[in-house]
Amino acid sequence: YGGDVGPQDVAITAGCNLAFVAAVLAVAGPGDSVILPAPWYFNHQMTLQMLGIAVEALPCRAADRFVPDIAAAETLIGPRTRALVLVTPNNPTGAIYAPDVLAAFADLARRRGIALILDETYRDFLPDGATRAHDLLARRDWRDHIIQLYSFSKAYAVPGHRAGAIAAGPAAMASIQKVLDSFQ
Numbered sequence: 001y002g003g004d005v006g007p008q009d010v011a012i013t014a015g016c017n018l019a020f021v022a023a024v025l026a027v028a029g030p031g032d033s034v035i036l037p038a039p040w041y042f043n044h045q046m047t048l049q050m051l052g053i054a055v056e057a058l059p060c061r062a063a064d065r066f067v068p069d070i071a072a073a074e075t076l077i078g079p080r081t082r083a084l085v086l087v088t089p090n091n092p093t094g095a096i097y098a099p100d101v102l103a104a105f106a107d108l109a110r111r112r113g114i115a116l117i118l119d120e121t122y123r124d125f126l127p128d129g130a131t132r133a134h135d136l137l138a139r140r141d142w143r144d145h146i147i148q149l150y151s152f153s154k155a156y157a158v159p160g161h162r163a164g165a166i167a168a169g170p171a172a173m174a175s176i177q178k179v180l181d182s183f184q
Helices: 016-027 042-050 070-076 099-112 170-182
Strands: 010-013 033-038 054-059 081-087 115-119 146-151 164-167
Touching: 010 016, 010 170, 016 042, 016 081, 016 115, 016 146, 016 164, 016 170, 033 042, 042 054, 054 070, 070 099, 081 099, 099 115
Parallel strands: 033 054, 033 081, 081 115, 115 146
Antiparallel strands: 010 164, 146 164
16 A cells, blocks of 8 residues: 555454454444445444444445445534445445545545545455555555455455454554454
8 A cells, every 4th residue: 555554553353344343343332323335235234233333324326336425425424423434346336436536535534533444355356457446544644534444355265264454543453452352
């Protein structure tokens, strides 16, 4: 990603689903809400529901190539909103969000004081010629509002071996470490 990411910023997890649980629990709790692009990855919605966290659906339309709209996302942010989740390449639609779209969502999250949870389980499946999905982790302030998730299991074709990762700043990482200490 061309950024300053050190060992203190990274946690290894038993798969990206656990990374998502840890990230969400680091920033939200029962009664809070999280914005998910719809259609969504069923595990994200199921996890939030199981944790008592409301799902705010951010509709993504086929006419827009399933890329979420920044203005629509901003209207969903309320006093209980703790995070906005983006999945790129998206599961289930396959939509790939351009770097400028991701940057706009990162700016929105920073401006509104919420976390951007960026699930990049399929980040290695980019269009020909793309070297990386974005430059968000090269920003000086990325640790303040971005939580990036990754799945080694998908990238290295070892789906039976659950291996994932989280990159986050110190505030979120402190909570993530507590969560991971309590889960397998």
